[in-house]
Amino acid sequence: MSDPNSAPTRVLVVCLGNICRSPLARLTIQLAAQRANLRLHVDSCGTGPWHIGKPADQRSIDAAARAGLTLQHTARQFSREADLYPPFDYYLAMDAQNRADLLKLGCLPGRVFLLTAFDPAYAADVASAPGVPDPYHDGPAAFDHVLAMLTTAADGFVAHVAHVARQHPRP
Numbered sequence: 001m002s003d004p005n006s007a008p009t010r011v012l013v014v015c016l017g018n019i020c021r022s023p024l025a026r027l028t029i030q031l032a033a034q035r036a037n038l039r040l041h042v043d044s045c046g047t048g049p050w051h052i053g054k055p056a057d058q059r060s061i062d063a064a065a066r067a068g069l070t071l072q073h074t075a076r077q078f079s080r081e082a083d084l085y086p087p088f089d090y091y092l093a094m095d096a097q098n099r100a101d102l103l104k105l106g107c108l109p110g111r112v113f114l115l116t117a118f119d120p121a122y123a124a125d126v127a128s129a130p131g132v133p134d135p136y137h138d139g140p141a142a143f144d145h146v147l148a149m150l151t152t153a154a155d156g157f158v159a160h161v162a163h164v165a166r167q168h169p170r171p
Contacts, residue, residue, distance in 0.1 A: 095131025
């Protein structure tokens with residue numbers, strides 16, 4: 001589907017601490033892109049500094065493992081220098097606060113979306129898409145629920161990017 005000579009679409013997935021939701025989102029988007037034969041460069045970060053350099057939360061790793069996936073990750077914080085220049089094509093926030101933070105940090109509004117807005121269940125009313133709940137203070141079931149939400153939204157996001165690529169091929 002993707003032209004191997006074109007630049008990959010650049011995607012940044014953002015949550016608060018970059019140890020629970022955004023690492024799982026990055027993984028689900030990468031896998032959906034592979035299934036669709038779509039070239040994406042996917043990265044993730046958090047808006048806060050608390051977990052810089054740490055691996056993904058063990059409960060995220062465990063949720064991925066229960067789904068037959070391997071999650072390897074090192075947390076990082078959003079950086080204006082690295083994440084705005086050059087800008088990513090898509091900044092995918094996990095919730096409304098993350099989206100607001102990205103806009104305050106200087107991301108172009110037309111590139112900042114809630115990832116769940118790409119869930120086909122919200123296609124008719126994107127504004128009603130909920131954010132992905134932060135499972136940090138919850139148990140394994142919350143992480144499994146988040147992974148399921150992210151998987152559905154990732155599939156919808158990749159379908160969207162594939163559609164855009166067909167309509168407007170990248171140089």
